[in-house]
Amino acid sequence: MITAPATAAEALTGLARVRPAGWLATPMPADPAALLARARQALADDHPGVLGRVSVVSARYTAAVFAVHRAEGSLVLKLHADAAAYAGETLAYALLADTAPVTLLYAEGESSLSLLLEYLPEPVDWTRTGMPAVLAESVAAVHTASLRLSDYVAEAMADFSLVALHGAPAPAWITNPAAYGEVLAAHQDAYGPTLVPLGHLDLKPEHLRQRADGQVVLLDVESVRPDVTGLIDLVTLPTVLRQAGHELSPARVLDLYLEATAARGASWTAASLKAALRAYAAATGLESLHGLDR
Structure with a gap:
């Protein structure tokens, strides 16, 4: 669900x-x-x-x-x-x-x-230079977190890795299992078979806070799941940025995400990421990718 x-x-x-x-x-x-x-x-x-x-x-x-x-x-x-x-x-x-x-x-x-x-009462200053990139980097850090797990935790999460998910039945909420398989295969090409594909952050401008030293922090990770993949968050990024006062083109948002994930070990290309997004829409019933796939 x-x-x-x-x-x-x-x-x-x-x-x-x-x-x-x-x-x-x-x-x-x-x-x-x-x-x-x-x-x-x-x-x-x-x-x-x-x-x-x-x-x-x-x-x-x-x-x-x-x-x-x-x-x-x-x-x-x-x-x-x-x-x-x-x-x-x-x-x-x-x-x-x-x-x-x-x-x-x-x-x-x-x-x-x-x-x-x-306790983090200080909201992020969305007028700060580079905040769209900071958001993309924060989201990418979550999406790639399982690439940096200790051996013990990685072993415990092995049943949720891409290779395990790829061989298991599609989740009940998936409307097109074949397309979901394409999504998993694209992630495996981009990250390798051991990634646990964490995603489904409750993204909204007010869920970013900052510490006294200025570090930006994501609040509320209760919805993160190892079968949704990070593509759900990529689809919401343009909307969240617009709500925070940053009107970026879909191409620019895609570029920010590509740069942020590449810096953390991903090997997405613009073409492979767009193809994964189209497969994700087909798998889930998502009605629009808001230009991210063009």
């Missing part, structure tokens, strides 16, 4: 698969007081040394985010209502923490399905 983020829906028309209402048995409570009570209980149960005032940052059906305000430095507490989403996000951090510019994960709480994360 893929659900397009609201800001990327324009770019992903035809691909989103919306879950039916009521699919989650125990969703996050809608009442603010109940949300705060749940957050305080999670801290007490799984993070007893973390004390401070708690405030709600965001809340939705499947998850809620809180700030824990402490004199020694604030933290972010994220609670999941869905155990599979919690497991997926903890796995994403395990894969990306040392290889891509993502939020730091400090602690996990399995009983409360909670994560303690780095």
Whole structure:
């Protein structure tokens, strides 16, 4: 199941698969007081040394985010209502923490399905020189992260590598398995057989933050999956950049992505990447590539 983020829906028309209402048995409570009570209980149960005032940052059906305000430095507490989403996000951090510019994960709480994360209140200055390239580089770092895994983690993720996926049945959300096979084959040509094709970032301008030293960091990696591939994020890049005030041609966006992935070990060409994009659209039902394939 893929659900397009609201800001990327324009770019992903035809691909989103919306879950039916009521699919989650125990969703996050809608009442603010109940949300705060749940957050305080999670801290007490799984993070007893973390004390401070708690405030709600965001809340939705499947998850809620809180700030824990402490004199020694604030933290972010994220609670999941869905155990599979919690497991997926903890796995994403395990894969990306040392290889891509993502939020730091400090602690996990399995009983409360909670994560303690780095607090990054400073939004990115999108007027900074070169921000489109910075975004492309950040996304490419995620897409190529599995090329830089330790031997132990790479071995643990072997069942999700390109060579393993290529020999397995296509995921249920794929509408054209043959075209999906072309997508995987193109990735294998570009990266080699051991890549775990991570993709499906929840890209939106507000999900980029910066640290005090100016480093740009991607927030919210819970949706990253090892079967969607990074092409879904490439398709959303022009839309996200336009929302952030950068109107780039599709050709320029494609060039930025080619440069960023090449710097991290990929061997895409413009022709092979465009062919992969066309196969991806055929495999998923995506209605438009927004000029990226021309």
